[in-house]
């Protein structure tokens with residue numbers, strides 16, 4: 001059995017800024033340290049990608065301001081913490097881990113907050129943004145999300161400029177939630193490895209499963225595909241989750257698979273739980289404290305300690321280092 005604490009786990013998608021701004025707006029402090037750190041530690045998480053996710057009601061007109069407020073709340077909260085640290089490159093990430101801290105990478109899910117302006121994108125980068133997800137499920141000025149998978153317009157002209165700017169700025173492109181034509185539009189332009197921070201495979205049909213061709217394209221870019229714990233099939237348990245991981249390993253190769261569970265147990269009040277994209281928590285994988293059970297299950301499936309370490313941590317780290325530095 002492989003111990004999660006020794007392996008270290010990087011979670012490619014943890015929606016923590018949404019929770020932080022909620023509680024800070026109610027007057028709380030140190031939200032990450034008090035509400036989330038103990039759970040992250042229990043699950044063996046040593047680093048995570050935390051996205052700016054602007055709620056639909058602010059889009060598009062107020063998205064930039066909302067994005068800035070979310071970043072401010074999140075950075076203020078991290079500054080109040082001794083055990084969580086914002087990292088802007090791979091060496092800072094590993095340095096934080098080796099000091100026993102949890103490293104936090106700032107990402108985003110939905111590009112509305114740049115307000116169509118590459119200068120604003122660069123300013124967000126100055127604030128720490130290091131991964132960039134073009135869309136949530138909606139359509140925006142850059143690309144289409146999965147709600148538009150059947151009438152996807154593809155990557156827009158502005159979207160294309162953003163891809164080029166992300167490559168120039170060495171921000172890691174995140175293709176979670178993106179509709180198929182838009183996905184291939186980005187792949188055509190992107191020159192660096194890409195990631196899908198939280199996606200599902202073709203093992204079972206869901207709103208957000210990627211085809212095997214998409215998985216292989218991510219792998220061919222040198223990138224990484226994180227498996228999420230939402231639409232993992234009828235059985236919806238740890239085993240179903242690991243079925244997706246194993247399928248991705250088979251199709252993309254073990255060096256291109258990672259964990260992006262997208263836990264949102266703390267956001268149940270905000271989300272419409274029960275719709276296609278927000279099913280109740282998976283049995284045995286309800287929240288981040290259960291992440292180390294994935295490690296044990298991977299071991300049961302016959303993966304070696306080294307292979308598990310690749311999926312749990314090293315694959316993302318390699319791609320992050322390659323793209324961001």
Ligand SMILES: [Zn+2]
Pocket residue numbers: 109176177198262
């Ligand atoms: Zn998501």
